[in-house]
Amino acid sequence: xxxxxxxxxxxxxxxxxxxxxxxxxxxxxxxxxxxxxxxxxxxxxxxxxxxxxxxxxxxxxxxxxxxxxxxxxxxxxxxxxxxxxxxxxxxxxxxxxxxxxxxxxxxxxxxxxxxxxxxxxxxxxxxxxxxxxxxxxxxxxxxxxxxxxxxxxxxxxxxxxxxxxxxxxxxxxxxxxxxxxxxxxxxxxxxxxxxxxxxxxxxxxxxxxxxxxxxxxxxxxxxxxxxxxxxxxxxxxxxxxxxxxxxxxxxxxxxxxxxxxxxxxxxxxxxxxxxxxxxxxxxxxxxxxxxxxxxxxxxxxxxxxxxxxxxxxxxxxxxxxxxxxxxxxxxxxxxxxxxxxxxxxxxxxxxxxxxxxxxxxxxxxxxxxxxxxxxxxxxxxxxxxxxxxxxxxxxxxxxxxxxxxxxxxxxxxxxxxxxxxxxxxxxxxxxxxxxxxxxxxxxxxxxxxxxxxxxxxxxxxxxxxxxxxxxxxxxxxxxxxxxxxxxxxxxxxxxxxxxxxxxxxxxxxxxxxxxxxxxxxxxxxxxxxxxxxxxxxxxxxxxxxxxxxxxxxxxxxxxxxxxxxxxx
Ligand code: ATP
Ligand code: MG
Numbered sequence: 118x119x120x121x122x123x124x125x126x127x128x129x130x131x132x133x134x135x136x137x138x139x140x141x142x143x144x145x146x147x148x149x150x151x152x153x154x155x156x157x158x159x160x161x162x163x164x165x166x167x168x169x170x171x172x173x174x175x176x177x178x179x180x181x182x183x184x185x186x187x188x189x190x191x192x193x194x195x196x197x198x199x200x201x202x203x204x205x206x207x208x209x210x211x212x213x214x215x216x217x218x219x220x221x222x223x224x225x226x227x228x229x230x231x232x233x234x235x236x237x238x239x240x241x242x243x244x245x246x247x248x249x250x251x252x253x254x255x256x257x258x259x260x261x262x263x264x265x266x267x268x269x270x271x272x273x274x275x276x277x278x279x280x281x282x283x284x285x286x287x288x289x290x291x292x293x294x295x296x297x298x299x300x301x302x303x304x305x306x307x308x309x310x311x312x313x314x315x316x317x318x319x320x321x322x323x324x325x326x327x328x329x330x331x332x333x334x335x336x337x338x339x340x341x342x343x344x345x346x347x348x349x350x351x352x353x354x355x356x357x358x359x360x361x362x363x364x365x366x367x368x369x370x371x372x373x374x375x376x377x378x379x380x381x382x383x384x385x386x387x388x389x390x391x392x393x394x395x396x397x398x399x400x401x402x403x404x405x406x407x408x409x410x411x412x413x414x415x416x417x418x419x420x421x422x423x424x425x426x427x428x429x430x431x432x433x434x435x436x437x438x439x440x441x442x443x444x445x446x447x448x449x450x451x452x453x454x455x456x457x458x459x460x461x462x463x464x465x466x467x468x469x470x471x472x473x474x475x476x477x478x479x480x481x482x483x484x485x486x487x488x489x490x491x492x493x494x495x496x497x498x499x500x501x502x503x504x505x506x507x508x509x510x511x512x513x514x515x516x517x518x519x520x521x522x523x524x525x526x527x528x529x530x531x532x533x534x535x536x537x538x539x540x541x542x543x544x545x546x547x548x549x550x551x552x553x554x555x556x557x558x559x560x561x562x563x564x565x566x567x568x569x570x571x572x573x574x575x576x577x578x579x580x581x582x583x584x585x586x587x588x589x590x591x592x593x594x595x596x597x598x599x600x601x602x603x604x605x606x607x608x609x610x611x612x613x614x615x616x617x618x619x620x621x622x623x624x625x626x627x628x629x630x631x632x633x634x635x636x637x638x639x640x641x642x643x644x645x646x647x648x649x650x651x652x653x654x655x656x657x658x659x660x661x662x663x664x665x666x667x668x669x670x671x672x673x674x675x676x677x678x679x680x681x682x683x684x685x
Contacts (some may be wrong), residue, residue, distance in 0.1 A: 120623065122372070127145060127639055128144065132151070135386055138573065138577055139571070143163070146581060148163040150165070156272055156331055157271065157377065163569075165591075166549060167565055167569065167588050178252055178277075183296075188233060189226070190225060191215075192231065195215070196232060200538055210260055211261070212259075215357070224315065226257055227257055228558050229278055234538050234539055237539075242546055243548055244517050248292055250281040251282075252277065252561070256273050256274065257276045260272060264339075267448050268570045269567050274566050278561040280561070281559040282556050284492060284546065284557065290533070296561045302388065304398065304528065307588065308575075308585035309331050310332050312347045314347040314348050315327055316351070316530065317352040318534075324532065326352075328525070328529065328532065329530070331571040332525060335528050336523075337524075337526070338350070338524070339522050339525075340523045341506050343514065343515045345513045346514045349527075350422075351422065352424075352439065355510035356513060357390065357419055360416070360428055362584050370487050371486055372485060374483060378453075383452070387487065389487075394417030394475065395465075396414065396415050396417040397414045397448065397454050398413055399410070399447070401437070401438045401442065402422070402432035402437050404432055410446055411426070411463075412454065412464070412526060413464050413503055415466040416466070416472060419505075420505040420506060425504070429464075449480040453480065453481060456481055470491075477489050481540075499578070505519075508521055514650050533559050535557060536555040536557055538558060572584065584641040590644060592621065594645045596625075600625065600648075609625075616646075624636075644660060646658055657670060
């Protein structure tokens with residue numbers, strides 16, 4: 118490719134809203150152009166990188182036995198209503214919905230479980246057809262609340278999504294393991310430093326689920342790591358460091374605690390540690406047909422994991438109740454809601470189980486009780502795991518191990534969703550005995566743009582992007598030191614021809630050499646070849662790697678050099 122013909126340009130500055138390095142470099146390198154919030158056009162450079170990522174993705178998935186398909190992006194609403202997710206996505210405001218001229222409702226695909234099941238229903242009907250695995254590459258549309266970080270979190274973004282179909286749980290597990298291997302192979306080939314972490318299923322459902330998280334400071338996910346084991350904080354089970362609660366039980370006492378609406382204020386006022394306070398939060402559980410409220414208690418120095426609350430009660434959505442709701446339900450303001458004389462259903466995290474002589478509220482403003490004890494002063498509630506894991510918590514999976522926190526970018530997600538969708542949408546097969554059975558389904562996704570951005574987050578320098586070689590848009594940039602010297606230009610042109618099998622970019626633009634070298638480094642081309650002074654003086658051309666190693670070679674040896682260094 119000749120740079121003079123390539124539709125590209127670079128920029129000195131990144132737009133103000135680009136606050137992470139991958140976003141800045143993609144904008145400065147002219148890879149993407151913003152159309153609207155979370156919506157980007159991709160330039161030829163970006164498309165070249167995507168094609169390379171996708172080639173790796175396709176190779177590994179095809180090797181694993183998956184087959185490529187292509188599904189519509191415009192989905193008639195009824196598929197989503199049958200699965201029950203229409204209302205879920207609408208209530209989360211994630212779904213783009215549209216109507217056709219007759220008033221029929223559609224959505225723009227945020228994901229494709231429903232639609233791929235519709236492809237399979239009444240088509241794969243015999244046990245002999247199983248297992249199989251289908252994947253596609255295409256755009257997804259999600260009205261993300263906080264689109265940001267360029268390609269990391271878009272409202273429209275490119276995804277590889279895949280779905281496996283199996284006859285039973287064992288076969289499903291095999292398909293899952295095959296995909297896990299394929300994903301590992303893909304991310305390894307991309308040179309990414311990743312961990313496989315236990316995940317929370319979120320909107321998709323329950324069942325085994327893992328994320329491929331690229332370790333990076335800008336990652337939006339907190340990953341709890343303990344030796345070989347890692348989990349997304351959303352899904353982490355952990356045990357907090359114990360607190361030395363007193364053994365001798367005291368008698369409960371009422372104390373005035375005016376204006377202490379936070380744990381910190383209350384702890385300071387009573388001169389006690391946060392761990393001695395039983396904190397209570399009220400949640401609104403939203404279901405398709407109703408709303409309920411529940412109070413959840415936890416040791417005061419810890420936080421509640423809202424997802425665990427939602428999961429426990431099977432709610433579509435779980436949100437903290439507003440102060441008005443709390444007042445209406447308990448008679449108390451924020452900070453004074455507690456299990457004593459509560460009108461709400463009360464549950465507590467395991468961390469509260471061992472508490473003795475604790476402080477708690479009584480649903481009366483400006484009052485708390487101290488020296489409260491389970492059984493003695495109030496019945497023990499149902500205890501469950503509502504804990505948000507933190508650095509230093511004990512890991513139940515590794516004897517003696519404690520967690521530390523890393524930031525991660527979720528680039529891939531694999532998921533055993535069982536028969537949830539196939540049963541709702543009526544996808545069955547006939548077994549060996551002629552009996553109809555539900556199909557077991559797995560779902561697997563890779564964010565292609567997010568993966569490219571993660572590569573940049575992992576390897577870049579002050580000059581620009583350092584692509585993993587396998588996905589660089591060009592392998593080598595070739596330029597004469599000046600376009601004004603016909604000898605140098607002709608030599609560069611000749612080398613461009615010799616190197617044509619190795620995806621060269623011939624920078625034939627009439628620009629200063631320094632400008633061209635900067636561009637090449639900014640967009641992340643692994644090698645630069647300069648035909649300049651060394652050629653005039655000693656007949657050698659200069660080659661410099663993106664990392665700065667230089668050497669001189671004679672043009673006659675370029676073919677051998679290329680075979681050794683540009684063959685990937
Ligand atoms: P997140 O938790 O980051 O919102 P998700 O769990 O909702 O992502 P999945 O439904 O698991 O996403 O989608 C599969 C993959 O698609 C993700 O692992 C991620 O790489 C990518 N992805 C998801 N949402 C976006 C987005 N808004 N922009 C870019 N890539 C995305
Ligand atoms: Mg996910």
